[in-house]
Amino acid sequence: MPSPNSAYTGRFAPSPSGPLHIGSLVTALASYLDARANQGQWLLRMEDIDPPREQASAAQQIINSLIKHGLQWDGDVFWQSQASATYDFYLQQLLDQNLAYWCACSRRQLAQTKGLHTGQCPHPGTPSNAALRLRIPDESVNFTDQIQGHQTRIQTDIGDPVLKRKDGLYAYQLAVVVDDARQGVTDIVRGVDLLDASAWQIHLQQALGFPSVRYCHIPVIVGADGHKLSKQSFAPALDDSHAIDNLRLALRYLQQTSAPDTITEIQALLRWAIAHWRPQDIPASRYINELSPDALHHHR
Ligand code: GLU
16 A cells, blocks of 8 residues: 555545445545545544434434445544534634624625625624624635636635534535644545635635635536436435446446446455546536436446
8 A cells, every 4th residue: 555645635525314325436536546646635524513404314324334435534524513612712713803794685685686795794783693704805716627617706706704604503615624734634626516616615724724725617517407416306215235336337428437247246346446537627618417326337
């Protein structure tokens, strides 16, 4: 085994709102292969900070599915719900630096600006009745995504994101940035539906003085109805008893060369996929259409 490359730490960060489906397997596999092909670490972080959207058994199902698919992570699973004291620490730092503010705007008030909140808050609030927002400076954010190419977002495109919700829950944008930094993540491989959020996350990293990371946003799979396959849209759970077929299908979505049929073991398939990993072959589109499971057999 080559020694781990400390210059690369990747992660898979599912929200336990349901079991893994083929779309989430594609994301998990892409981040796993990219990490392993770079002799990097690959971490598993359970983003369980939104109890109303979670399913009781989903986190365990996700863990079991990853194991069945041979996607072994390094170290212990990181549970966001167990690690929230740090979020308050950084929120206070932002408040002390006047980089965040309490906003009591209602959903209806925000609807007039399509949910975007920019500039002076017309309804300032207090911690008991408001959400905490990050003040996005009047500067554009520029970054190069390894698949989607050069990206620019200006302040008025993105608005000021919520970091702590009115109901007191920590927002994803805060937790993801704090935890990527505390876990030493260098490379984020995830679905393109989070490309826009990267602009907020880069602003927040800068506001907190965290190092920047590399981004690689892979296309998301859309079903026949044109919507992203997701746990919320009840995409079918992966059948763990067909793990090797699921992995071959996921490799097809990523447009990687098909592994020889003679490979029948999961670890052998993963080793082959690591050795032949070509992120440059992943389509630079935002969407890929769902393939029927038997498309796999027709495309060998
Ligand atoms: N927890 C997020 C999700 O499941 C992904 C977070 C990320 O990769 O940044 O959609």
